[in-house]
Amino acid sequence: MDNLVKMRKLDHDNVHKFIGMSIDGPRLIGVWKLCSRGSLQDIICRGNFSMDYFFMFCMIRDIAEGVKYLHHSFLRVHGNLRSATCLVNDSWQVKLADYGLDFIEAQEQKMLAKKRLLWAAPEVMRGSLKPSITDSPADVYSFAIIASEILTKKEAWNISERKEGYEEVIYLVKKGGGEILRPDLSVDRDVNQTLLALVKDCWAENPNDRPVADEICKLITELTPKTKNNLMDHVFKMLEDYTFTLEVEVEERTKELTVEKKKSDILLGKMLPRQVTERLKAGQAVExxxxxxxxxxxxxxxxxxxxxxxxxxxxxxxxxxxxxxxxxxxxxxxxxxxxxxxxxxxxxxxxxxxxxxxxxxxxxxxxxxxxxxxxxxxxxxxxxxxxxxxxxxxxxxxxxxxxxxxxxxxxxxxxxxxxxxxxxxxxxxxxxxxxxxxxxxxxxxxxxxxxxxxxxxxxxxxxxxxxxxxxxxxxSTIVTTNKNWRSENLEKISEADSGDKNTMRSVSPYIENLTVDENKRRRELIKESMEYL
CATH class of the missing domain: 3.30.70.1230 (Nucleotide cyclase, GGDEF domain)
Structure with missing residues (x-):
């Protein structure tokens, strides 16, 4: 109970605020301040946010500062450091959670406890230390695994793409000897190589070879880009760039959509009359x-x-x-x-x-x-x-x-x-x-x-x-738009009139029954039409 009171007094920008403990009911429940963006593990797995180097650097720096603070506190150790226990608030600050509650952690399911070993140091796996009483070098090792997740933007050990399952990875790390197994650090070119070297030092096989939290924070401070020191300002700049890029992309997609809409309208216009397609597109019934x-x-x-x-x-x-x-x-x-x-x-x-x-x-x-x-x-x-x-x-x-x-x-x-x-x-x-x-x-x-x-x-x-x-x-060869109409066309009419009425080809089905006067009138009409043309 004394530890719970002390935990309530812990206050740091990179340590999750502990509020209290609920002891009513069959299970003990720790109560913490809400971090709306969820855990770092969730953000990495979703993969829907673009993190540049400075963004990743600030997250790693926050975790290192949180570890340093806990190592100087009465707890001396976090003991359960994973990407799932690194929470992110609205300001994109990383805060370390789930510290100091070893007696609750014992209630977790065996499968979950086994997967936790992906972040556990080799000495913890071999039993020289229990997960509930890990020391500070084990936290440093866990910090390195989390840093590899951030830098590669992939889950711990990239288990989903590895040929080995998580149990085999745990076994190989625990076995040690020879060429030790560690996560692949294939990262972007703009990542500082000194930072990569620091991560590799932090997951050294021998706990004594790992730097302490103070040394890690000091080196990270030295690596901080000179032109940038505020993550929120950087986030706002990223959002501005993203908004501009999004506007350009939306404009391009809108143009593509307009072109495709025209194509679909043309295709639909070939299948149905335009009046019908307009009514159908308007959701109206076509009677x-x-x-x-x-x-x-x-x-x-x-x-x-x-x-x-x-x-x-x-x-x-x-x-x-x-x-x-x-x-x-x-x-x-x-x-x-x-x-x-x-x-x-x-x-x-x-x-x-x-x-x-x-x-x-x-x-x-x-x-x-x-x-x-x-x-x-x-x-x-x-x-x-x-x-x-x-x-x-x-x-x-x-x-x-x-x-x-x-x-x-x-x-x-x-x-x-x-x-x-x-x-x-x-x-x-x-x-x-x-x-x-x-x-x-x-x-x-x-x-x-x-x-x-x-x-x-x-x-x-x-x-x-x-x-x-x-x-x-x-x-008909009689009515023509040729203004140089010739008299031979009228002669063709005369020839047609004098031909065999059973086989003749006529310009009217009634020509056989015309009287002389009617035929004369027909010729006059033809002449009038030619003069008109």
């Missing part, structure tokens, strides 16, 4: 939307299965990638939205998600003609004699569009218009653009005389019955 008039486009590659049998899987992928990449480039220049491509199938729509009046039929017909033009010149590198042929089908009408799914949301089209467009494609012919009567009517009424079309006649369409369908051949 299905109806559109009164759109044009749906389907295409596939004729005899693609036969073509694929002549190619390896990688070659097949490369063919589709080359073809569809060029299709995508064409689409980017038009008011057309690519819905998806599945295998050799290609699905597009115009008129949604942004309504464009009746321009959707013209957009897709122009796009289809460009697809046909590109495909006619497309060559397969390893099959130069093979010709890729497209089969295209289109239909116009109402449609509903909406986002389906959560984990992989897809923008999907629904309605009879989509089904009919698919039938136009599947019932089409190679290198031909097959359109429904609805699409043809819309094309010829909204854009008269601009495209060459012809009736295919009545065709039985699965699920629809008998339908009259049409072919789109090309843009």
């Amino acid at each position: 299905p939307e109806g559109f009164d008039s759109v044009t749906v486009f389907f295409s596939d590659i004729v005899k693609f299965t036969d073509l694929a049998t002549k190619c390896s899987p990688f070659q097949t992928v490369n063919i589709l990638n080359d073809l569809f990449s060029n299709f995508d480039a064409i689409i980017e220049k038009t008011d057309v939205y690519k819905v998806e491509s599945i295998g050799d199938g290609y699905l597009c729509v115009s008129g949604l998600p942004i309504r464009n009046g009746f321009a959707h039929i013209k957009n897709l017909v122009d796009m289809a003609l460009q697809f046909m033009e590109f495909t006619s010149h497309f060559k397969i590198p390893h099959l130069p004699t093979e010709q890729v042929q497209l089969r295209i089908g289109m239909n116009s009408g109402p449609c509903v569009a909406g986002v389906v799914g959560l984990s992989m949301p897809r923008y999907c089209l629904f309605g009879d218009t989509v089904n009919t467009a698919s039938r136009m494609e599947s019932n089409g012919k190679p290198s031909m653009i097959h359109i429904s009567e609805c699409a043809h009517t819309l094309l010829t009424k909204c854009y008269p005389y601009q495209y060459e079309t012809s009736s295919r006649g009545e065709v039985i369409i699965k699920g629809k019955g008998v339908m009259e369908t049409f072919w789109v051949h090309d843009r």
